[in-house]
Amino acid sequence: MNRLAPVISFAAALTVWQIAVTVLHVPSYLVPGPLAIVGALLADPGGLLHALLATLSVTAAALAAACVAGVALACAMAANPWARALIKPWAVILQVTPVVAVAPLIVVWVGNPFAAMTLCATIVAFFPVFANTTAGLEATPPDLLDLFRLSGATRAQEIWLLRLPAALPYFLAGLRVSGGLALVGAVVAEFVTGAGGIASGLAFRILEAGYRLQVPRMFACLALLSAAGLALNAALGALSNAVLARRS
Amino acid sequence: MLLLQDISRTFPNGTTALQGVDLRVEKGDFLVLLGPSGCGKSTLLRLIAGLDRPQHGRLAWDAAPPGPGDVGYVFQDPTLMPWASAADNAALPFRLRGQDPSPAQAMLARVGLAGFERVRPAKLSGGMRMRVSIARALAPRPSLLLMDEPFAALDEFTRHRLQEDLASLAAETGCTTIFVTHSIYEAAFLAARVAIMSPRPGRIAATFSLGEPVRDRLDPAYAARVATLTQSFSALRAA
Numbered sequence: 001m002n003r004l005a006p007v008i009s010f011a012a013a014l015t016v017w018q019i020a021v022t023v024l025h026v027p028s029y030l031v032p033g034p035l036a037i038v039g040a041l042l043a044d045p046g047g048l049l050h051a052l053l054a055t056l057s058v059t060a061a062a063l064a065a066a067c068v069a070g071v072a073l074a075c076a077m078a079a080n081p082w083a084r085a086l087i088k089p090w091a092v093i094l095q096v097t098p099v100v101a102v103a104p105l106i107v108v109w110v111g112n113p114f115a116a117m118t119l120c121a122t123i124v125a126f127f128p129v130f131a132n133t134t135a136g137l138e139a140t141p142p143d144l145l146d147l148f149r150l151s152g153a154t155r156a157q158e159i160w161l162l163r164l165p166a167a168l169p170y171f172l173a174g175l176r177v178s179g180g181l182a183l184v185g186a187v188v189a190e191f192v193t194g195a196g197g198i199a200s201g202l203a204f205r206i207l208e209a210g211y212r213l214q215v216p217r218m219f220a221c222l223a224l225l226s227a228a229g230l231a232l233n234a235a236l237g238a239l240s241n242a243v244l245a246r247r248s
Numbered sequence: 249m250l251l252l253q254d255i256s257r258t259f260p261n262g263t264t265a266l267q268g269v270d271l272r273v274e275k276g277d278f279l280v281l282l283g284p285s286g287c288g289k290s291t292l293l294r295l296i297a298g299l300d301r302p303q304h305g306r307l308a309w310d311a312a313p314p315g316p317g318d319v320g321y322v323f324q325d326p327t328l329m330p331w332a333s334a335a336d337n338a339a340l341p342f343r344l345r346g347q348d349p350s351p352a353q354a355m356l357a358r359v360g361l362a363g364f365e366r367v368r369p370a371k372l373s374g375g376m377r378m379r380v381s382i383a384r385a386l387a388p389r390p391s392l393l394l395m396d397e398p399f400a401a402l403d404e405f406t407r408h409r410l411q412e413d414l415a416s417l418a419a420e421t422g423c424t425t426i427f428v429t430h431s432i433y434e435a436a437f438l439a440a441r442v443a444i445m446s447p448r449p450g451r452i453a454a455t456f457s458l459g460e461p462v463r464d465r466l467d468p469a470y471a472a473r474v475a476t477l478t479q480s481f482s483a484l485r486a487a
Contacts, residue, residue: 143327146299151341152316161344165331247331247368 032216040216052224055201058186062121066178070129078137078163095127103192117189124185125178132174136167172240179236183229249275249424255305257291265291267449278418280439281428288450289428293394320385322395326377328369335365338383355387375406393425411437436473453484
């Protein structure tokens, strides 16, 4: 029943939406009904899926980059107090700076559109992985750290064999949040670059359809983005569960 | 083996955990540090292990101070890595020094965990987890074994079994052992020598040699040990 509940509520909402739009004769350029949206989706499935793929490839590249950078910097901070003092303020600055404000600069500075968009999305996705991994590295049980010291462990052994495995559940929780943010970052980046005339993913298609008043097509893109976000979240959740289940 | 002279330790928050501790530990000794909670027993153990330094006083070792692997440490909590199997946990000291881990395997069997090598800590009982912890501490054949209330969180039956096993393991290996506890009964059963600590700031109030160990709790000699220790606690409280 718990699994069915969201499906039922979703189906009910769509039905009410469709009936309301039909009965009240709302024009589809204001609010299209679900059927009109599906129609728009089926009118150009190849184009939209191609755009979705472009958005997802930016998302995936950004998430991977955020993971590598987040974990590497968190490890550097755990290994060295100097690195910690050096990195922390920059990480916070990166987090509080609105990416929409810096994206146009990044697009200008980084010539390659894919690289520019990936960089924007990475900035958005970076912080949860970084902050969670840092918290996990610091939450290592102090008795185990003492035990490593007594056994003559090197700093590298301490991080590799103790702190990183202890931080894994924290990292996975951060990864799930960063996954969603990477998608948001990719969309924001596409809006900025799309407005600059570089054709790319779904967000650009939304802009384009908006200029042409193809509102059902805008909704179709939005639906695809939501579905992609849900799938990404579910996939990262499943990955996290699978990894943690192997440990107990 | 080890002489502690006038050791004092005050924490940054102003708490004086130890003040003027004098203690001698002989090679092969089974010394029990007995005292109420918060009397600085664990602090003293950490100082001996080299995990902490005293502000005042000195630790003098007969030979060279122990290096990595010379000291085995067992905490109140089993302190196992939850992601690693029993075998991998017991083999940790060997892995950290790049040594052959087969003694850990043998020690795991010796503490009664043959057949549980591949099991993760979450699937082991509290007593079994403590056995893994003891195997990890003893497998590298340390010259000094430090135990910080290792059985305090276990049920009475498991505690008795582990005390008996520890007594025979210590006798077998001849490892010098310093065992911290707040239980008079535990001290009476395990100790060759008992150092009673006063409440904070901790110092050694009295030391006893209890003579030949007793291995049967129904032996009147065990009851006599309990009585001796209880008496000295009452005397200390009156003083």
